[in-house]
Amino acid sequence: MPELPEVETIKEDLRELVVGSRVGGAELPYPTLVEQPSPEEFVRRLEGARVVGTRRRAKHLVVDLDSGDALVLQLKIGGQFLLVPPVEEPTTALMLVLRLDGGRGLFLRDETGFTRARLLDADGLEERFADLGPEPLGGEFHDGYLREELGGRRARIKGLLLDQKVVAGVGNIYVDEALFDARIHPTRKANALTEGEWTRLQSAVKENLAAGIEHRGTTFSLYRDVLGRKGHHQDHLKVFVQAGKPCPGGCGGRVVKEKVGGRATFLCPACQPENGPEEEGRLELE
Numbered sequence: 045m046p047e048l049p050e051v052e053t054i055k056e057d058l059r060e061l062v063v064g065s066r067v068g069g070a071e072l073p074y075p076t077l078v079e080q081p082s083p084e085e086f087v088r089r090l091e092g093a094r095v096v097g098t099r100r101r102a103k104h105l106v107v108d109l110d111s112g113d114a115l116v117l118q119l120k121i122g123g124q125f126l127l128v129p130p131v132e133e134p135t136t137a138l139m140l141v142l143r144l145d146g147g148r149g150l151f152l153r154d155e156t157g158f159t160r161a162r163l164l165d166a167d168g169l170e171e172r173f174a175d176l177g178p179e180p181l182g183g184e185f186h187d188g189y190l191r192e193e194l195g196g197r198r199a200r201i202k203g204l205l206l207d208q209k210v211v212a213g214v215g216n217i218y219v220d221e222a223l224f225d226a227r228i229h230p231t232r233k234a235n236a237l238t239e240g241e242w243t244r245l246q247s248a249v250k251e252n253l254a255a256g257i258e259h260r261g262t263t264f265s266l267y268r269d270v271l272g273r274k275g276h277h278q279d280h281l282k283v284f285v286q287a288g289k290p291c292p293g294g295c296g297g298r299v300v301k302e303k304v305g306g307r308a309t310f311l312c313p314a315c316q317p318e319n320g321p322e323e324e325g326r327l328e329l330e
Contacts, residue, residue, distance in 0.1 A: 046119045048180070048213030049256030050267050050275065051100050054125055057270035058098040058107065061127055065144040066094045067109075074139035077152070080162040089113055089163055090142065102176050102212035106169070114169050116162045117152070122266035123159035126151045131272040155266065176212040180249050185211065190249075191242035194234040201237065202230035203305045205249070214249065217262055217284050220310050222248035224283045224293075229316040230304045236320060255280065283310040291315060 046054070070090040075083040089111065097108035105125070107115040117123065126134060128149045139159060140152040152159065164172060178184035190211075194204050204210055205219045214222075223230050225248035228241055237245070261267055261275030264285070268274060278285075282292045287301035287310060297314035 045121045045215060046123065046261070046267055047103060047215035047218055047256070048100070048253055049218070049259075049277065050261035051103055051105050051119065051213070052257050053261045053269050053275065054105055054119075055098045055100045057127075058095075058105075058125075061270060062144070062150065063095050063097060065146065065148070067091060067142050068145055069143040071141040071143070072139075073141070074157070076157075077139045077159060077161050078163075079160050080164060080168070086161070086163050090115070100213075101173050102179075102208055103215070104173070112165055113163050114165075116164055116169065116172065118160045120154070120156065120158035120160065122156040123152065123154045124266065124268045124272075125270060126153065126268065126272055127270045131270075175209055177208060177210045178212065180211050180214060180253055185246075185250070187246060188242075190246050191237075191239070195237070195242070197234040199234060200231050200305065201228060201234050201245075202307075202309065204234055206305075206307070211249070214253070216307055216309075217281070218249070218252045218256060220284045221252045221282060224311060224316060225252065227315050227321070229313075229318045229320070230302075230309050230311060231318060232320060238321070241321075283312060286310060 067090050070087045072083055072087055078086045093109040093111045095107055096110050099106040103118065105117040105119065128151050134151050134153050137153040137155045138151060139154055142150040144150065193210060197204060202219055202223065205214055222245060226241060226244035228245060256262060256277045259275060259277035259280060260269060262277040263274035264278060283299045286299045289299050291297045291299060291312040291314065293312060293315045295312065295314040297312050299310055299312055302309045
């Protein structure tokens with residue numbers, strides 16, 4: 045599923061390749077795609093609009109139009125937003141087609157059918173994003189934020205990190221990778237983490253997201269960028285979908301797969317002890 049690095053990659057591709065283009069026509073083969081407004085109004089308001097910018101908020105892709113509207117896409121599990129040409133025009137699983145000037149087009153396709161779209165004005169956009177937490181690569185995600193926000197909570201740390209009200213855009217892949225780097229078991233209670241663990245975790249979240257962006261996202265099956273290319277971050281993952289492989293931390297153990305909060309979770313039990321680092325905890329309490 046596209047998380048922050050994947051959506052960021054698509055946003056930057058669109059900024060470079062599409063901003064300035066005008067939508068000459070819009071086709072909606074899959075009306076269920078549209079959540080706001082009605083499908084008919086959605087198409088009417090898109091036609092004739094010029095793309096003036098692209099943004100990302102959490103896992104939402106935002107395409108700004110000169111009409112004042114913003115096309116907001118949630119690519120969910122398998123959404124692809126492809127620029128044709130140079131990508132060959134897709135013929136299956138089409139949900140939306142935007143015919144651009146110059147003979148190009150943006151083709152939204154999704155084999156899973158879960159992608160959803162909204163066309164919102166400024167007030168609607170503000171309302172839509174009102175409950176989202178800070179961007180983890182932005183200034184509001186300051187040093188100490190996670191400890192201040194979550195340090196008193198008794199819930200499991202993985203579930204809290206996946207909560208978009210706590211931190212926006214982080215999903216299953218990058219949470220597991222960050223928890224491994226911070227040497228924290230995913231089921232640890234937030235109020236049991238030490239000062240050192242909070243510091244490591246804060247850094248690990250930012251570092252793993254930045255690496256995902258550098259590698260243009262993670263592709264296991266469906267994710268593609270605007271030009272139909274796969275990401276490369278799957279070649280750099282340490283624990284996610286690495287069950288049975290030797291721990292990359294050199295501890296001699298192996299990566300295991302567990303279920304945490306209904307989500308597939310990958311970790312090294314030796315590097316991420318379920319009961320936490322007893323010695324570190326004692327040192328920090330002294």
